[in-house]
Amino acid sequence: MKIALDAMGGDFAPQAAVAGAVLAAQRLAGKAQVVLIGDEAAVRPLLLAHGPEAESLALVPSTQVIDMGEHPAKAFQHKPDSSIAIGYRLLQSGEVDAFCSAGNTGAMLVGAMFTVKPVAGVLRPAIANFVPKLDGGTGIMLDVGANADCKPEMLEQFGELGSLYAQYVLGIERPKVGLMSLGEEEGKGTAITQAAFQLLKINPHIHFIGNLEGRDLFNDRADVIVCDGYVGNVMLKLAESMHEILVSHQLHDEFFERVNYERVGGSPILGINDNALIGHGRSTPLAICNMLVQGYQMAHAGIVDQIKNTFKS
Numbered sequence: 001m002k003i004a005l006d007a008m009g010g011d012f013a014p015q016a017a018v019a020g021a022v023l024a025a026q027r028l029a030g031k032a033q034v035v036l037i038g039d040e041a042a043v044r045p046l047l048l049a050h051g052p053e054a055e056s057l058a059l060v061p062s063t064q065v066i067d068m069g070e071h072p073a074k075a076f077q078h079k080p081d082s083s084i085a086i087g088y089r090l091l092q093s094g095e096v097d098a099f100c101s102a103g104n105t106g107a108m109l110v111g112a113m114f115t116v117k118p119v120a121g122v123l124r125p126a127i128a129n130f131v132p133k134l135d136g137g138t139g140i141m142l143d144v145g146a147n148a149d150c151k152p153e154m155l156e157q158f159g160e161l162g163s164l165y166a167q168y169v170l171g172i173e174r175p176k177v178g179l180m181s182l183g184e185e186e187g188k189g190t191a192i193t194q195a196a197f198q199l200l201k202i203n204p205h206i207h208f209i210g211n212l213e214g215r216d217l218f219n220d221r222a223d224v225i226v227c228d229g230y231v232g233n234v235m236l237k238l239a240e241s242m243h244e245i246l247v248s249h250q251l252h253d254e255f256f257e258r259v260n261y262e263r264v265g266g267s268p269i270l271g272i273n274d275n276a277l278i279g280h281g282r283s284t285p286l287a288i289c290n291m292l293v294q295g296y297q298m299a300h301a302g303i304v305d306q307i308k309n310t311f312k313s
Contacts, residue, residue: 001031002058003295004096006083007038008065009103010283014038017102018046018054020288025056027289032296035096037062037083062086065103068281072106076114084108088115091274098295100266102279102288109146109269109278116274119304121311123154125271126161127278129236131225132258134218140166141217141225144232144267152195155179155226156203161270162224163206164310169301170223178212178222180231185211192228200226205310218255265290268298271307275299 003024007017021034028034033056036043040061047054064082066075076085087099088111101108109125112118118125126143133139140162147154159177166175179197181189186197188211200208212222217235227235243259246252257263262284266277275298279291298304 002033002035002096004035004087004099006101007036007043008083009101014042016285019285022050022053023289024292037087066107072110076107076110097299098275100277100291100295102283112269112272116272122271126158127267129267135220139223143229144236145229148230150228155196156199159206159226164306166223168306172223175223176209177206177224180227181211262287265294
């Protein structure tokens with residue numbers, strides 16, 4: 001198995017990317033090879049500096065970089081030799097089993113949509129993120145940023161996508177799916193969430209438990225939290241800020257340490273025909289390492305095949 005990494009993506013690239021790849025290579029030894037994609041003149045000396053620890057890593061050269069501030073669609077189209085464009089071509093051709101990047105999020109989504117493409121039947125892919133639970137478990141929330149405005153049918157599909165990931169990657173036998181709203185009662189919420197509730201309620205592929213409120217984010221009411229990308233992104237950034245506030249006050253809390261983006265690693269794009277993950281722009285070597293390991297776990301679990309089979313039926 002091969003897991004590819006955009007070595008030029010992120011605020012601290014390529015140094016953090018290479019260091020994270022070295023850490024991941026150690027953790028994935030005997031399971032998968034890490035493949036770096038980036039400017040050879042910038043990446044090769046870093047690999048040599050790591051010595052024997054970096055010997056198992058492969059390098060695919062690229063000559064262009066999509067910067068964080070560039071227009072995603074235009075940059076992806078006009079920079080075919082960028083590390084992101086090459087990563088998606090390797091993924092599409094089957095040369096790698098997963099592709100990870102802490103680079104331009106929009107370009108990663110554009111690449112997903114136009115290279116490996118959405119699974120047939122999926123209206124819009126979603127970005128998912130992981131939520132620590134007070135009982136020690138882990139939940140999944142989607143969407144957290146790809147789709148700010150959603151139709152009810154999209155929210156229903158997010159429930160299916162999240163349920164499949166929770167079952168096959170997180171190992172939750174019968175995931176509980178909840179819809180984030182502004183009240184537990186069936187009639188609460190916007191016109192969109194009310195309509196989505198009715199669709200989720202009759203969906204035979206999921207175990208829908210009804211509406212959730214913001215206070216249910218970390219408890220055990222649901223394993224899968226369904227919301228549009230606007231709400232999901234606000235909730236995610238709010239949770240991350242709690243960890244940052246504690247750190248700034250030199251306080252340590254093991255629960256909120258699990259909200260730390262470094263421990264999470266990356267966010268999978270669910271609903272596309274292959275395994276792709278987006279990392280935080282500020283990704284450290286630890287975050288990069290965890291994103292690569294998560295990419296391996298997705299590929300190993302065969303989550304894409306499970307999604308294809310479900311939406312085919």
